[in-house]
Amino acid sequence: MGFIRFSGVDFHYGPAGSSAVSILKGLELELAQGEFYVLLGPSGCGKTTALNLLAGFERPSAGTIVMEGHAIGEPGMDRVVIFQGDDSLYPWLTAQENVEFPLRMTGVGAAERRRRAATWLSRVGLANHGQKFPHQLSGGMKQRIQIARALVCDAPVLLMDEPFGALDAQTRTILQDELVSICNGSGATVLFITHDIAEAIILADRIGVMRAGPGSAVKDEFALDLPRPRNRGSVEFAAAYDRIQRVLGEEVRKVVTREAAA
Ligand SMILES: Nc1ncnc2c1ncn2[C@@H]1O[C@H](COP(=O)(O)OP(=O)(O)O)[C@@H](O)[C@H]1O
Ligand SMILES: [Mg+2]
Known part of the structure; x- marks a missing residue:
């Protein structure tokens, strides 16, 4: 039994009917x-x-997607999403604050937030860049911060x-x-x-x-x-x-x- 399961998933944009172009048809996927x-x-x-x-x-336009x-x-x-590109960081927050952001949203206390964000910054090789703002970082560094920001939540x-x-x-x-x-x-x-x-x-x-x-x-x-x-x-x-x-x-x-x- 899959943890995640797409069964007979159809998808089209717009209203049902002949004019709607089918994007997905009968998609089956199990993770x-x-x-x-x-x-x-x-x-x-x-x-x-x-x-x-x-x-x-x-x-879905038809079919089901079930998780657990x-x-x-x-x-x-x-379910945390990591997008293409590196422009999803908040430009007015430092790298460290960007990684802390989802924890702040879920009410994690300041000390715990700082500790967890610092751990993830160091796991993605940016321990010494936490105080920099996105515009001071390369594309690769920004993408690392996006990854840290996603993983810090333990989703x-x-x-x-x-x-x-x-x-x-x-x-x-x-x-x-x-x-x-x-x-x-x-x-x-x-x-x-x-x-x-x-x-x-x-x-x-x-x-x-x-x-x-x-x-x-x-x-x-x-x-x-x-x-x-x-x-x-x-x-x-x-x-x-x-x-x-x-x-x-x-x-x-x-x-x-x-x-x-x-
Ligand atoms: N908002 C939209 N309205 C209508 N068609 C769309 C919309 N967004 C994407 N599409 C079309 O849906 C198809 C699948 O898009 P997408 O899932 O982004 O493909 P992929 O990620 O594989 O490149 C494409 O042909 C795209 O043109
Ligand atoms: Mg795509």
């Missing part, structure tokens, strides 16, 4: 507790939509939508490796979205590849039992890359062909 699940798919296929549904930002036996309703502190579920998409390749690699060591053994259940196969293989317990839209759903799933941290240069990595590329490549080609014809 075990503590699992790191990566959704891969061509751009525009509906990955963010699936994440928004689990976050409670949108409602309860239907997903409003957004909640049990059981983390929803990450291409969180490293705006970073340069080198910073991205470093943050991927950091995320692996942070999440390893944390017990958090993670839904992570990307269109980068290598990123998916570094991070995932399981990868779901989505079809090109309209009416997308998971086409194929891959379980990855390679030990962590994973070696980007290994034979096993290359083999997994190749298997996934064949499935994803076919969907990306559909999008490219359609765009060329349009």
Whole structure:
């Protein structure tokens, strides 16, 4: 029995009827507790939509999404979202205050707040930058603070939508490796979205590849039992890359062909 379960989920924007373009159609997805699940798919296929549904930002047009036996309703502190880019920090708060912010909202006392925020700042390698404001930090540092701000709450579920998409390749690699060591053994259940196969293989317990839209759903799933941290240069990595590329490549080609014809 899955910890999180999408059953027969359809989604379209706007009113029901012939004019509504189907984004998701019959999406089935199951995440075990503590699992790191990566959704891969061509751009525009509906990955963010699936994440928004689990976050409670949108409602399914049909079907159900259940977490621990309860239907997903409003957004909640049990599901923390980490967005793409680095502009979601409060510019008028220091790094430390940004990380403390969700704890302040939930009524955690000042001393405890400071202690927990400092712990997470140091886990993401920013122990000495707590007093800086966002504009004084690099994109990679700001994304680390977003991660610290999400993890400081000890939320059981983390929803990450291409969180490293705006970073340069080198910073991205470093943050991927950091995320692996942070999440390893944390017990958090993670839904992570990307269109980068290598990123998916570094991070995932399981990868779901989505079809090109309209009416997308998971086409194929891959379980990855390679030990962590994973070696980007290994034979096993290359083999997994190749298997996934064949499935994803076919969907990306559909999008490219359609765009060329349009
Ligand atoms: N507010 C909206 N109204 C209508 N269509 C939308 C809206 N937001 C996104 N879409 C469309 O829904 C599809 C899926 O979008 P999205 O979930 O963001 O894809 P992905 O994250 O896989 O790139 C896209 O074709 C996009 O154009
Ligand atoms: Mg998206």
